[in-house]
Amino acid sequence: MTRPTTPRQERKPHPRHRRTARRTSGFASRGATPGPRPRRGGGAGLRGSLHGLRRRLPPESDPASLTRAATAAEHCASTCALTATTLLRQSGHDDRTALITLLQSCTSACLRCERECREHEVMHAHCRLCVRATAACADACERILELL
Template sequence: MKGPMMTLPRIIADADVQLAVDGETLARSIDAFLACAAACTACSSACLAEDDVAQLKDCIATNDVCAAICEATATVAARLHKGSWTALQKQLEACLHASRACADECREHAAQHDHCRGCAEACERAEKAAGMLLEAIPA
């Protein structure tokens, strides 16, 4: 039995799942989804504190949706069971689209707000990770 300090890549390797990516890559993707969720939540909160909050309402809403989808994607991606591949595919598609939409929205405010610039970058990493994992799901 493994000790309590197992890292995510070791857990993935122990699960013996057949994906077209290695455990390190899957773990980095899950980390990207979680980082995006955190960045979106922080950006949403920062937008609420801005003087021009009324102009940021679409950004706030897009951030909140993206954060929820990225959190769910990390959870589904960690399921590691071939029976969940259809759900994973649909979740990754949602993550890809939500991350892209959020990155686009945040880029509109990136020159005025550093938090939007940082959030856009996190969303781009999540979008890239979702696309890569979509290609790795077995047919």
């Protein structure tokens, strides 16, 4: 089906697409003309705002050290969770050797994590919390080992 050819009619714009005069926020009434919008962050864009943020953050001399601390914390958390699960499980048989080995492993992981996080505790609150938690966990594991 083809449309009949007729002279092109001027199409009316949809009401939402109709161009209307811009509303002013009082500039015209005060005699001022609106200029370009001021840029945020001092006119330097994203790079300038990140640079300012970088100056406010504490300096991290060795990012690899912080990565080692995070890895140690993750290892410590998984070892502590396994140790806690094993201690809470009340099984019928006692395997003292495995339990002693697990507690020694947990103590070792906690002490390593504490040593790594102690380097960053001045700059990072989460490292301060980690140092306290790992010291308490290592203490608890050593006390349980003394009882066995």
